[in-house]
Amino acid sequence: MATGIELLVAAALCLACPPINDTLPADLIQLNEDGSLVTELPIDVAAANVGLDEDAPIETLEVIRNKKEKLRNMREWINGKHLRIATLEDYPLSYTEMLDNGTRVGRGVSFQIIGFLQEKFNFTYDVVVPQDNIIGSTTDLDRSLIEMVNNSLVDLAAAFIPSLSEQRTFVFYSTTTLDEGEWIMVMQRPRESAGGSGLLAPFEFWVWILIFVSLLAVGPIIYMLIIIRNRLTGDSVQQPYSLGHCAWFVYGALMKQGSTLSPIADSTRLLFATWWIFITILTSFYTANLTAFLTLSKFTLPFNTVNDILTKNKHFVSMRGGGVEYAIRTTNESLFMLNRMIQNNYAVFTDASNDTYNLQNYVERNGYVFVRDRPAINILLYRDYLYRKSVSFHDEKIHCPFAMAKEPFLTKKRTFAYPIGSNLSELFDPELLNLVESGIIKHLSARELPSAEICPQDLGSTERQLRNGDLMMTYYIMLTGFATSLVVFTTELLFRYINGRHEANKWARHGIGRTPNGQSVRPSRWLRGLRRLHSGDKQLLGSSTHAQNVTPPPPYQSIFNHGGEHLHGGQQRWRQAGREHGLILGGHHNGAGVRRLINGRDYMVFRNPNGTSQLVPVRSPSAALFQYTYTE
CATH class of the missing domain: 1.10.287 (Helix Hairpins)
Structure with a gap:
């Protein structure tokens, strides 16, 4: 707060200030609070003084004057006028209620806008609805909103009507776009991510x-x-x-x-x-x-775009006579590619305007995808969330059984509609433009919603636990591996059986142990047991015959024994096997080997008949291998 000294100094300085100039510039156009002119614009005013370029056509000033005059006349005409306004049951943007006295009143964002226009232009109105709650099109005009507007049964259609190309021949859309309408898909929240199996998810x-x-x-x-x-x-x-x-x-x-x-x-x-x-x-x-x-708890939905619906042939439901249906049935619209899904009964258009019924009946019970505009979906999921939270307060999975796709199913501009030839658009559209630019319409659409997102795709507070669905690929790999090994094992048995039959047939045709050219042939392994049975041998099929054909080797130290004539029959047989391999193992006639240390290992060096040296390992493991080789 200024002190007394400061006020005295300010008063002294003001004495030297020039007087305030309160005169207005020449040719200034003044407006009243209601927008009417205080001073009329004279015809002979220069173009530069009204904000026009110097090269503007001469008739422009006349057009401006005529427009001002027309707006003034329309304000006078609508003052106290009683209008008929049609609307649709499209909560929360537009809907109606019946009062106790039988009067139908409009509600929603559309009639909040109408209320603002009513205060501005001082008119009254009655609310009417079409016999069928549909917008209408060329092939679906009967009992529709477009039919009422086209026949001038109403003065205005106060609803967020999507601007479709086919309806432009019947009505006149307002030049001001109320909003950019987005239709969103709602589906059951999947238990696992739709991005694929857990083992394949890290890479695309x-x-x-x-x-x-x-x-x-x-x-x-x-x-x-x-x-x-x-x-x-x-x-x-x-x-x-x-x-x-x-x-x-x-x-x-x-x-x-x-x-x-x-x-x-x-x-x-x-x-x-x-x-x-x-x-x-x-x-x-x-x-x-x-x-x-x-x-992580992040996951993707199985259906995010229109292409997912089309390629996977997913059943979906939308409002009868709404923007989605006409966008699919109209040839030059973006959703016409889904037209064949209507023919194949994958698309359902419900007459029920109750979104809660559609959500429970089609989505929760039958697993359909529900397509609805964003304001309605947000309100619907929020109210469902509040109800389910009252049932179970802590479990977020119960609170949010539904999920909303991120990508819009359809995007269209939405406006009011007037009969063709009506002048109300010129009167209402500037005011509607002010509401849109100030953000009031967007605020009214989301006024009942909290600022936080309700039931997002990623439930961040939910801990991610591994389920069987995350490990399904592991199970598939195991089953595939076992199935492949079983097929290979069966193939091996088949080939062994075929080869055995081939050898058995050759053995039976050309005699036992003989081929066509007279050479000996060993019978098949499958028939060796039979031969032993026929010869009086009572040994079981498949039992080992190794002990019958191979003499057990003598001790390893007998290799270096010089008294070869004192060897038993089995030892002589083992030594004969060594001679057949070209190795002189020692004796009186050939001489014993010499022990040598080679590369840190002990060997016995013997002389072969061809004059070369043969090394025989002395270390126990190597000696065992050597003994097994020469006794086999």
Whole structure:
């Protein structure tokens, strides 16, 4: 607050100020509070003084004057006028109520706008509704709102009417667009994400395709590069791996398994290392994304766009005679591609104007997709949320059994409608434009809703728990693997049976143990047991005959025994087997071997008949292998 000294200083300074100029500029157009002119615009006023360019046509001033005069006359005409206004049952934008005295009154955003216009222009009105609660079109004009407007039975259609091309021949839409109408899909909230199985979710479809292609291609590529490298360099140290080994190396690396392949050449090692690095990075990304997918509550809906409805042939329901139906049935509209779904009974257009009934009957019970404009859907889900929360206060899954798609099913501008030739548009549209630009209509549409989003797609407060649906791909992989192994096992049995029959037929046609050219042939394994049974041997089929044909080997130390003439029959037979392999195991005539330490291991060195040396390992594990080789 100013002090006394400050006021004295301000008064002294004002004495030196020039007087305030309260004169208005010349040729200024003044308006009253109701928008009427205080001073008339003279015809001879220059164009620059009324905001027009210098090159504006001469008749423009005359047009402005005539327009002002016309608006003044219309204000006088509508003052005290009684209008007939038609509307639709389209809660919350427009609907009606019957009072106790039988009078029908309008409600909703549309009649809040009409109330504003009524105060502005001082008129009264009656509310009427069409016999059928439909907008109307060329093929569906009878008992519709458009028919009433077209026949001038009403002065105005106060409803948010979508601007469709087919209706323009019957009515005149207001030049001011009330809002951009969006029709949204509502469906049952799925238990799992519709983005696919949990195991496939980390990567998109084309990434999986490229991984599969690389899995098939890298093995042959490595094989060809190794072959080319050996041929160009002439290297005999690096043995080329087979195609099967290379393919199994690629697959084993993908499964994080080791490999028995040990390349020597540097270029081959780089090929193997490159594939290992690629697999390491790929599996790291997959593991991280899989963890994020399985732990977060984010999910996608199975039906987000019109194309999802079309490709999956999903049943959907919408209002009879609404913008969605006419957009589908009209040839030059964006939704005409869904016309065949009407013919195949996938589209249902209900006559019930109660959205709660449609939600429970079609969506909750039958699993349909409900298509409705956004204000109605928001109000519907909010009221359903309040009711279900009163039943169960804590469980959010019960509160929100429905989910709303993000992408609009249909987008259309919505306006009021007038009879063709009516002048009310010129009077009402400027006022409607003021309401739209100030955001009042948008505010009225969402006035009953909270600021927070009701039942969003992602229920952030719900903990994500793994379900069987997340692991279904794992079950499928297991079943596929077992089924494949069963098929391979059956194929092996079939081929062994066919080969056995082929050998048995050849054995039966050409005599026991003989082929057509006289050479001996061993009978099939399937028939060896039968031969033993016929010969009087009572051994069971499939039992081992190893002990009957092979003499048990003598102790390993007998190899170095010089008293060969004292060997038993089994030891002589074992020593004869050694001689047949070209190895002189020692004795009086050939001399004993010499014990040598080679590469840190003990060997007995014997001289072969051809003059070369033969090493016999002395260490127990190697000696056992040597003994088994020469006794078999």
